[in-house]
Amino acid sequence: MSIFPKISLRPEVENYLKESFMNEEVVSALGEQAAERKFETLLKHLSHPPSFTTVRVNTNLTSVQHVKNLLLDELQKQFNGLSVPILQHPDLQDVLLIPVIGPRKNIKKQQCEAIVGAHCGNAVLRGAHVYVPGIVSASKFMKSGDVISVYSDIKGKCKKGAKEFDGTKVFLGNGISELSRKEIFSGLPELKGIGIRMTEPVYLSPSFDNVLPSYLFLQNLPSALVTHVLNPQPGEKILDLCAAPGGKTTHIAALMHDQGEVIALDKIFNKVEKIRQNALLLGLNSIRAFCFDGTKAVKLDMVEDTEGGPPFLPETFDRILLDAPCSGMGQRPNMACTWTLKEVTSYQPLQRRLFTVAVQLLKPGGVLVYSTCTITLAENEEQVAWALTMFPCLQLQPQEPQIGGEGMMGAGLSFEQLKQLQRFDPSAVPLQDTDIDSLRDARTEDMMWLANKDCIGFFIAKFVKCKST
Secondary structure, three states: OOOOOOOEEOHHHHHHHHHHHOOHHHHHHHOHHHHHHHHHHHHHHHOOOOOEEEEEEOOOOOOHHHHHHHHHHHHHHHOOOOOOOOEEOOOOOOEEEEEOEEOOOOOOOOOOEEEEEHHHHHHHOOOOOEEHHHEEEEOOOOOOOOEEEEEEEOOOOOOOOOOOOOOOOEEEEEEEEOOOHHHHOOOOOOOOOEEEEEEEEOOEOOOOOOOOOOOEEEOOHHHHHHHHHHOOOOOOEEEEOOOOOOHHHHHHHHHOOOOOEEEEEEOOHHHHHHHHHHHHHOOOOOEEEEEOOHHHOEOOOOOOOOOOOOOEOOOOEEEEEEEOOOOOOOOOOOOEEOOOHHHHOOHHHHHHHHHHHHHHHEEEEEEEEEEEOOOOOOOOHHHHHHHHHHOOOEEEOOOOOOOOEOOOOOOOOOHHHHHOOEEEOOOOOOOOOEOHHHHHHOOHHHHHHHHHHOOOOEEEEEEEEOOOO
């Protein structure tokens, strides 16, 4: 059931998306009305969280069953004895799924209010508490220990430090203030901790703040699937071309049993440090992270030795993951995107430059997996069509496991080619109303089917390189 307004987009961006989702091929297959209904459903679903929280177990340090037992104890504490099941994914053995309970409709709104930014609001809907930097405004009488109703300023119109706000705001639930209004807006930069501890969120998900940090990685289901599709093997040399924050990098190393070499590149220094920290925390030694621009990762001459670091000679890697920078339009929940059309459409050329580098660095017989967390045709199926034309050495491959739906029509790919892609479409199933009673009666197979369908928007393509470029 839809309780939030559809995602708020600039009209030019909404029109651009509508045109690609109602392209000629789609309309001739579905009919105009059905195609339009599907697009409107997608916009509604993007503003709501997925039905499950997904965590990946670090199998390098522990067993899935051990973590499942620890998590069951943790949930009992967090949910005050409420019994919520934890499911192990049958096709992704290192993935655990926790159902999200909600939307909860009987939460009493309080007189004392706090307004948070849209980005903070999205995190709250996925189980986070409210951290001080996310608080935009608070009622003038708010004290530490007060029960507060928390709202998201989805249009970004609330002034920092305001005492009241009558603009567009969306109710996220109630929490207990850890600080007074005066303390929150004191201007002290070191105030970065929890400002409001959520006690009655509209969507109940566990908080993973400092919960089993060496054993768990919070990841969306398709993001955890990507590395299984890449299927890294012990002893191989693998490149994660756009690696931050390192979720997929560490997953590659874990699936290789930490045997071989995983090279992670990102051009932002702080993000590279985060990858190194994650590798250390998860006890993974096969990862080497470098601060380097992936578009320049091919070595053009044979002379200079970079001691195993970038740039690299052509045909160096057995497998390459290109989880490309993208418009991120598949993220959920996302109630508002303020991007211009120019920003949304700016990623296709960059993705192509990175893809060209990946093809050059891949050994003959090697595997290249391309993925994005967006829903646009231009960044997904159109890129596949371009790649197959531009690089005759590439062949599209079937994926294992196949959990997502097939690719979207409109880029000129054949039906067979579309079936080899995985597109996760948030409009695929109706929004759920989940409560403890419905969980008690639910069959595991039905919950698993829902988890595979009701997740973020995502895209995966797998290629093999047949001969030298």
